[in-house]
Amino acid sequence: MSRLYRSTFRYQGKKYERTSTKSQREADKKASQLKRDLENGKVGISKQMKLSVWAYEWLDTYKKPRVGEKCYKEHKRHIENIIIPQIGNLRLGDVTDIHLQKILNEKAGGSYSNVKYLRDTIRAIFSKAKESRLITAHNPAEFLTMPNTTKGTHRSITEEERQHFLEIAASHPAGLMFKTMLYCGLRTGEVTGLSFKDIDFENHMLKIVAAMESGTNNLKAPKTAAGVRKVPIPDAIYNDLLRLTGEPFQPVFVQQTTGKRHTETSRTKAWRSLKKAIDDSMGAEWKQQIAKDGKKRWTKVKSVVADDFVPYCLRHTYCTDLQAKGVSLKVASYLMGHANINVTANIYTHITEDAINEAATLIGVTSGVSNKNKNSISA
Numbered sequence: 124m125s126r127l128y129r130s131t132f133r134y135q136g137k138k139y140e141r142t143s144t145k146s147q148r149e150a151d152k153k154a155s156q157l158k159r160d161l162e163n164g165k166v167g168i169s170k171q172m173k174l175s176v177w178a179y180e181w182l183d184t185y186k187k188p189r190v191g192e193k194c195y196k197e198h199k200r201h202i203e204n205i206i207i208p209q210i211g212n213l214r215l216g217d218v219t220d221i222h223l224q225k226i227l228n229e230k231a232g233g234s235y236s237n238v239k240y241l242r243d244t245i246r247a248i249f250s251k252a253k254e255s256r257l258i259t260a261h262n263p264a265e266f267l268t269m270p271n272t273t274k275g276t277h278r279s280i281t282e283e284e285r286q287h288f289l290e291i292a293a294s295h296p297a298g299l300m301f302k303t304m305l306y307c308g309l310r311t312g313e314v315t316g317l318s319f320k321d322i323d324f325e326n327h328m329l330k331i332v333a334a335m336e337s338g339t340n341n342l343k344a345p346k347t348a349a350g351v352r353k354v355p356i357p358d359a360i361y362n363d364l365l366r367l368t369g370e371p372f373q374p375v376f377v378q379q380t381t382g383k384r385h386t387e388t389s390r391t392k393a394w395r396s397l398k399k400a401i402d403d404s405m406g407a408e409w410k411q412q413i414a415k416d417g418k419k420r421w422t423k424v425k426s427v428v429a430d431d432f433v434p435y436c437l438r439h440t441y442c443t444d445l446q447a448k449g450v451s452l453k454v455a456s457y458l459m460g461h462a463n464i465n466v467t468a469n470i471y472t473h474i475t476e477d478a479i480n481e482a483a484t485l486i487g488v489t490s491g492v493s494n495k496n497k498n499s500i501s502a
Contacts, residue, residue, distance in 0.1 A: 130154035174218055175211035177257065178202045181248050193338025201244045215252055220263040223249075231270035238272050277470075279440040284432060287404045288397075295400060297393035299363050300376040300385070301437060303329075307354045308441030308459055310334065311434050315385045316342050320371035322364060327356045331460065340386045347462040354458055394434055402428040442470045 130150035131140045141153035182202060187195055210222050223245055230238045249264035280288065288305075292298030304314050312334035321330045331352050333342045345351055356364065367375060374384035385393070408425035438459075445455045456467040 132158055134158060172215055172257070173211065174213050174215050175207045177215050177252060178206060178211070178248055181251055185247075185251055191336060191338075192341070193336065196338060197240060198244050201241050202248075205241060206245065206248075216258050216260070218249075218263050220266065223264050223267055227267060228270050231272070233272055235269075235272040238269060242267055242269060277439050278431065278436055279443045280432065280436050283405070284401070284429070284436075285440070287401045288437075291397060291400045291404055295397050296379040297376070297385075297390075297397055299360065299367075300390075301394065301397060301434065302360050302363075303376075304434060304437040305440060306357045306360050308438050308445075309354070310438060310460070311387075311390060312337060313345070313350075313460075314376065315374075315387075315390055317375040318372050319367075319369040319375060322356075322375065323353075324361075324365060327361060329354045329356055335385075335387065338387070345460065347460075349457075349462040350460040352457060352460050398428060398432065401432075402426050439470060442467065446471050 126144070128143045128145070128147040128150040129140060130142075130147070130153065131138060132154055141150055141157055143150035143153065179202070182195070182198055186198055190198075205226060209226055210218060213222070226245070227238065227242055230241065245267065246264045249258070249262050252258050253262045289302070292302050300314055303309060303317075304311070307314075307329055309317075309329075309331065313331050315335040316333040317329070318333070321332060322328075323330060331345065331350060331354060334345050334350065335341065336343050364375070369375065376385055377383055378385055378389045402423075405427040407423055407427050409421045410424045411419045412422045414420050442455060442459055445458065450458075452464065452467060452471055455471065456464040459467055459470075461467045
């Protein structure tokens, strides 16, 4: 039976051991290497650990079991692509608020939501380190401030956009899918997750019971109980949906090439295709130019469609349409699947020009009201 050589040491009150079947010297060598790694923060959970080690520990221990796949990937992306390349080699206790603020400042001018996500990731990493007593000084992420960013706004589509959208969607392969968002107020994940069992043709209702999880191709129940709901199917799309056929658990909207349920990627490509056609319909300018291979090709030199014309605009428009038709805030909140009625209320505050003109007519102002609005009111 071979002899087992042991070498032990204590580090920060904890006993460590390394063994060898060859010699005591080799066991001592292994123990020395482990001690150096601990002191340099390369292994183990300690006050001397590198930020890169702790960031992954935080991600896998505190986030992975509790958040969805998309959220996990977002945190991981910020850690691997931004935080670690800049300060990952610093020991956890050596990171200062200046280090962290500089990381945020470099993102000035970027998307508000992306920069806020980065800030929240940094805050969470250091808050947990403070709770775990891995940093004993002040939390360097506690008072981080946001740099100047661009903050997008959700909006309804304009009447011109609606006209061109409906014209193009009538013949586009993915047109009915996006029209369903406009006429039923569905989220992108909800419209992608629709199966034929969810359509009640007899009562003209859609049952929203599943949605494709953002960032994945997994079907799950809506995030909140409010997301499970019934939505009326307007006449504008009822017959189009009725012409579709499929087994109860088959998807309603499928990819044109594969016949399978849309993925997030294929749905995005479908929207780009539809939006490109809308752009051309609205008057995008093309010009023949000579390519590198010497051949003449048509190139778009001026786009007309708005950059912020995105699928969510269709859902937002559904909500403002409900308001214009006099649907109560409480019912609208249910139809939208909002867990908090204040979210619906924020959309209902977007007063349209028609609503202002109607109010003007009701209180006796007629000179500034268009003939179109006066006719619609008198009718």
